[in-house]
Amino acid sequence: MFSSGLIERPVSWVALAGFMGTGKSRIGWELSRALALHFVDTDKLITRVVGKTIPEVFAQEGEGYFRACEHEVVHRVTRLEHAVISLGGGTFIQEDNRRQLLERGPVVVLWATPETVYQRTKHSDRPLLRVEDPLSTIRSMMNEREPVYRQGTIHVHSDGRPSEEIVEEIIERLWAWADAQHAWAAQGEGTAGGDHRAAD
Ligand SMILES: Nc1ncnc2c1ncn2[C@@H]1O[C@H](COP(=O)(O)OP(=O)(O)O)[C@@H](O)[C@H]1O
Numbered sequence: 727m728f729s730s731g732l733i734e735r736p737v738s739w740v741a742l743a744g745f746m747g748t749g750k751s752r753i754g755w756e757l758s759r760a761l762a763l764h765f766v767d768t769d770k771l772i773t774r775v776v777g778k779t780i781p782e783v784f785a786q787e788g789e790g791y792f793r794a795c796e797h798e799v800v801h802r803v804t805r806l807e808h809a810v811i812s813l814g815g816g817t818f819i820q821e822d823n824r825r826q827l828l829e830r831g832p833v834v835v836l837w838a839t840p841e842t843v844y845q846r847t848k849h850s851d852r853p854l855l856r857v858e859d860p861l862s863t864i865r866s867m868m869n870e871r872e873p874v875y876r877q878g879t880i881h882v883h884s885d886g887r888p889s890e891e892i893v894e895e896i897i898e899r900l901w902a903w904a905d906a907q908h909a910w911a912a913q914g915e916g917t918a919g920g921d922h923r924a925a926d
Pocket residue numbers: 744745746747748749750751752753846847884886887888889892
């Protein structure tokens with residue numbers, strides 16, 4: 727959407743959270759292209775800065791070190807402008823990360839069934855799923871994390887849907903969210919409101 731050389735978008739910062747394999751990295755990249763925003767995948771950033779793959783970080787430095795890196799990265803990405811941020815599946819689980827992210831802007835949570843997650847991750851290198859029975863592990867981890875993911879701003883299902891359709895739904899929902907935010911703000915100020923679209 728272009729007008730007078732300005733790009734109209736519902737938001738100029740958004741993060742994607744959700745369980746492993748729900749599509750955060752792929753959808754985040756596609757969403758960033760659709761909204762003409764920068765793209766940051768926090769796992770990729772950690773990999774680049776530490777100089778090791780995620781499985782190497784887990785194996786050589788331990789999960790605690792990885793979670794500390796995530797925390798540092800959250801601090802930095804909440805200071806970015808014009809960006810779509812794809813988080814790792816555990817990033818939003820840590821309370822302080824969650825608070826910082828939700829204070830910064832909308833957090834879209836992607837959802838998928840354990841079976842879909844299993845199919846999408848079975849040939850990948852997620853260290854937490856390198857176990858004898860990954861599907862059971864996915865089920866129990868998902869159950870445990872579900873109440874936390876529910877604290878996200880917008881929830882979108884990714885099962886059996888092409889990525890373009892998911893991106894389209896996210897953008898529609900972000901417009902609705904931005905309109906509601908604006909209505910609240912206008913009510914507070916006692917103004918009639920106007921066009922608040924994020925533009926640059
Ligand atoms: N809507 C979708 N339909 C089919 N495959 C998908 C979809 N979204 C993601 N994938 C695939 O599933 C795998 C995991 O996706 P990814 O974006 O890495 O998930 P996450 O970052 O949430 O762990 C990748 O191979 C990706 O291409």
